[in-house]
Amino acid sequence: MRRPRHSFLTIIGALLILMFTAGPIALAFLGSVIPDRVMFASDRGLFDEVTLENYRFIFTGELPPAYQQTGANRTMISDAARQAPRSLWNSAQISLAALAINLLLGTPAAFIYARYTFPGKKASFMFLILSPLVPAVALITPIYMMIQALGLVGSKLAIVLTHATRALPFTVLILSVFFRKMPQELFDAAVIDGCSRLQLLWRVAIPLALAPMAATGLFAFMLSYSEFMFAHVLSGEAGSRPVSVVMAALARNPDVSWSLLNTGIFIAILPTLALVVIVWRYVLADLVRGGLKE
Amino acid sequence: MKRRSLIAAAAIAFGLIAANPAIAEDITLEFTVWNYSLDTIQDNARKFEEANPGIKVKITDYTWQDYHDSLVLRFRGGTPTDIAYVGQDWLPAWAAAGFLAPLDAAAPADVLDDLKKDIAGFSLSDMTYKGKLYGLPYYADTISFIYNKKVLADAGIAVPQTWDEVMAAAEKLKASGMEHPIVYEFDQELPNFFDAFVSQVYGRGGDLFDSEQKAIFDNPDNAAYKQLDWLVQAFKKDLVQQETHESKIIPSMNTGKHAFTVVFNYVLAAMNNAAEQPLAGQFALAPMPGEAHAALGFTKFYAVTAQAAKDPARAEAAWKFVNFMAGKPYTVAKRWAVEKGLGFGQVPLFDDPDVQAAWNKWIDSATLKQQVATARGGVWTEWTSAWTAYFRPLLAKAMVGEASVDEVMRAGAQRWNELREKMAKQ
């Protein structure tokens, strides 16, 4: 596959992709290990004082040494940054639940839409794909009032429900595209073997669609993970909030220095990144195996 | 005998448990705040809980940017809320909409009168709607003029007294290589974007509205008109660097590449914080430029909701909490002042030795006292908050040269006067 005459272009392409996608996050990492007093001082080299003191503060609560000097106001550093690890755990619960609901409810629906015709198909499918047309912000008041009526405002369940529902139409749409691509002969053979509809889904369709399902599940997970508006209005006390809400608050906190904010960001995204990469590797492995045969 | 006394003891014990109101009817107060120093707020609430068994406080926080809209959603959705941080600009609309209750619904009149005596004039008017007091101050401050002492001293420039002098100083600094001598907080969606403008107008000794609350700033002789024109010139001459938020003004000023900014006083405390900032100690407060040197004083306060006021027990608990946070002996207000540099509406704190000792580290008390003494409140009506949401982008448009000062001021005044008439017809 490797062609030497392309290698120069390949390097340029790879560098461009690397810079654009990873650049901003690399900068955030730099920001997390360089204190503001060095970062913003024009007379100091950027790497004069690389330190992990902010990471230590978030995990142990031990104040960075500069705060222990006399003359520095020890109270002008916010404990809010220490919510970062906790918020990650909250996000994991919320987003994994949204992912599970999406695959559980979305897969059968996508399969039916892809392989069957039935009365009401067109209308219900159109409804499903057109429903995300209405901007979430337009529905926030009525949805808030519904969730208030259910007594769920301030709970993680409220966030899970709205996130899962916002992602469902896309889950069904994307999965149905993949299910439709599968060769009919496979299903015909299975029917001859006496498979029921559920068995067709479970034994034939799903094993072939594991990679797209993982990718779609990732989509539902990420949609929930990064959603802010519903998470913000529906979330309760500080300890139960997801990453997006906690981080948005940190970013606007005058008692959180730039380097402390970056540290929070880093702690919050690393495990997510690990999870995403693992799932993604799995999807890619499927690609290497050759995927589906048409 | 033994058995009988045992039974009696058990009966008494049971009776005690059943009759103990702390267990049977704990009140949990729902308190909403914007998240500035949430850890301190939580700590204050814990101290209140310790001092008041039977009352618990549950805190829900939002960012400052999202706070107003989130609260409107909460009130409209009927989410239980007992005490809330409220801004002076929102009070009339929120009180008129029936979200908030006056304090006298829960607090004894004599206690209120006694507290009122200690509160600064602008602060008292900030918290009063239709003659009734709706809260006690959490944080009262001025939006002030802040400069870099070293930059001015090195350039041989005296602290500017008028806006023309600010312009001249900025131009001089620019000529000697400083790209943007002025830093300006520029988020047109923040209420303080308008408040900072009003403060500058007050420096000139002007008014945006007449005594009948009619808009008068569309007149070229009006101080607001002049100040917007001044800002337009400053932007046009490329003297200004925009920052989206005060949290970015702090490091920006600390690069030493800027000389002036207009911001809340407590931001000065952060700028002068030696643990984080390379140029800590170089920043100082100066009287707001202009003939009058006045500035906008404003108050963020603890208010009791109408929801809470309906239930006497809840109202009483809510008042206890407000009184703990902002009432005598001003322990909590003092804590905010000492630890965070937050201003206060409770005037006696100025003479508190702890406050003085803490503040002397980052601000010149004499200048501050003078600025607070000349501070004036804003004109807050039922429609002010809705109107500023309309007007702020227009102000921004003029500053960056996308619309003329005249267009913007006329559109703004017209909209204000329309809303005023519509409200009067009610």
Added chain:
Amino acid sequence: MWRTSRFPALWLLPALVPVIALTIFPIVQALWTSLHQVMLLFPGEDWVGLDNYRNVITGEYFGVALKNSLLFTLFSAPLVVVIGTATALFLNREFGGVAVLRSIVLLPWVLPGAISAVLWVWIFHPSWGVINSLLRRLELIDRSIPWLSNPDLAFLSVAVAHVWTQLPFTIVLVMAALSTLNKEVMEAAELDGATSAQRFAHIVFPHIKAILVVLLIYNALTAFTTYDIVYAMTGGGPGTATTLLSFQIWKESFSMYDFGAGSAVAFIVVAISALLIVAITKALPSDLFADA
């Protein structure tokens, strides 16, 4: 494709019911609001017909917000799909380090929008932003470029940040679609002497076309209705340079206390979004709805 004579309720309702619950009722409610005067300052909820729509459309900010939103959509949605597809095709090849790069492209995804905005404000910052610092070091500029304070540059800057956040999802889906491509067909075409452009046009593109249309629709909708990153970066400004229609829904409702007007903007957004979808599906016919 099999036929069944009954609606497969057991299979579909679990997915449909939650969507209906969180869509139909709120839509009806919002529609009702858009036809009434629902204002915080003026009690009573009178029927006002289309007054809210009229007031909104003739208001100060509607025209410019509509123009900005359409431009934003027309600019960023195709850009995301084109860059995303190109990147996916690039990463679908084998070369040293490609495995690492395939994971790195997901990075923008793990940042919530609010945080992406913070990073991009920092990158575009006039005095300590990395772009200006680089340009200055390369001696391409001698004075800082005000990326977010100049109205034209601000629009471009927020669009770049938006594209950045949307790329990973597009790359993931296109790569997933490419994974279902039959490798033998590709190899056969290569042996027959088809150039890479021909292979893309005749084999790859038809194969991933349906998913590209889905992505285009998804990105157009996202671009037309999103505002969080833009507002965190510029507040819709300076002035009206980055004022977006979807934000006006929020602003009319919560900042100006006019919920009727806010809902009216929402339904205008819905109508335009529907037009966008129809336009995309008409311009790029695919079998997406063919048998639906």
